[in-house]
Amino acid sequence: MVVSIGFEGSANKLGIGIIQDGIVLANPRRTFITPPGEGFKPVDTAIHHQSNIVLLLKEALDEAKIHPEEIDVVCYTKGPGLGAPLVSVAVFARTISQLWRKPIIGVNHCIGHIEMARLITSAQNPIVLYVSGGNTQIIAYSQKRYRIFGETIDIAVGNCLDRFARILKLSNYPSPGHNIEQLAKNGKIYVPLPYIVKGMDMSFSGVLTHIEDFAATLQEYSIEDLCFSLQETVFAMLVETTERAMAHCGSQEVLICGGVGCNLRLQEMMSEMCKERGAKVFATDERFCIDNGAMIAHAGAEMFRVGAVTSWKNTFCTQRYRTDEVEVNWRDEQ
Structure with missing residues (x-):
């Protein structure tokens, strides 16, 4: 013991x-x-x-x-x-x-x-999508190491969401990302944003800079539309690169962990991808994601x-x- x-x-x-x-x-x-x-x-x-x-x-x-x-x-x-x-x-x-x-x-x-998420979900040998305020990595275990297959080349996806929440002057309670998630549920119009995937790596700073311009005027789109569009874009980038890692490793499991991992829309998008591949997605709630x-x-x-x-x-x-x-x-x- x-x-x-x-x-x-x-x-x-x-x-x-x-x-x-x-x-x-x-x-x-x-x-x-x-x-x-x-x-x-x-x-x-x-x-x-x-x-x-x-x-x-x-x-x-x-x-x-x-x-x-x-x-x-x-x-x-x-x-x-x-x-x-x-x-x-x-x-x-x-x-x-x-x-x-x-x-x-x-x-x-x-x-x-990673280890906490494996314990809670009982995932065996998944592709890990680790997403938080300071980190964005796609990881697979091999030969006594967690190997990084892809990652952000600038800011983390959580940092991207947090900084946009700051621009909108959203409350930091319970977290900026949570408040963006709630506003995004009422978004109706998708705002075209840069989609930046470079091989297995991602870039989020350009997406943030682009959406800042829309947030400065709010003439064509509502705050809800912008939150919805930002989530859909950056989460699609994460799902694409995760699926590519699954194909490379022959994995049928995805484990989402890190603070952004408790976002239900991210979990839903990942579940849709896994369903098409006959794979499983594992995630935890805010008790262990955060x-x-x-x-x-x-x-x-x-x-x-x-x-x-x-x-x-x-x-x-x-x-x-x-x-x-x-x-x-x-x-x-x-």
Whole structure:
């Protein structure tokens, strides 16, 4: 039996999760919300995390009904992410590791999303579409690595949606992408937008720049039309490249993870594609799609199980930590 605690704080979500042998015992979260039209600055986000982390730890331990001495390993997000929030949470995790005399493991944020989604959905060996505010990657597992088949060449799809929400002065509660999704449901006219797929890679910055011009006037199209058109365009790009990866790997499963992964329209479009191929699509809800501590605890527990403990001198953070840098020793070859 392994009980692990995970600390996540790579962006504006602070999460602490406790996992026991794949069972989520606690997974509380706090989100740093800024006024409409504003993004979150790294320093302000770090201060939010520092202000809330002690109370959140108590909440997690109380919810899980676990005492510190029962925890086997402390896990934290090593990267990728925003520097100041990452460091603020990592310092706390290192402190807890020393106080409780527990081993510590630095977890790749992207790997955390993938492993948590695999646990919740029971997907076996899928093509992974990882979409969030800071990352957009199409991934397949092979020979102890998560191989990146395609990715954004500029901004992430989540960042594209968030920045457009900022232009429209939409509320950041519960999230900008969620509010775009709700407005898009009432869109009636499709606005022609650039469709930028280059091989297996995608570009979203040009789409954002183009739709900004329409948003500045709002003469021909409504806000709802623009949100609808943006979603349809960028999600079609994601579905196309995911299908190409499926064909290349001979896969009959797609797993959607990351914050944007809880968008129901994206799940619907991916399901339509998979239905035509006789394939299956797997996705989770906002509890596990959005950044959370449980995903770090679970990925860390998998690493702990195969002895991949982080040495003390390597318990640093890095904003650039590629998904394919991690040796995935805990997965069996398929």
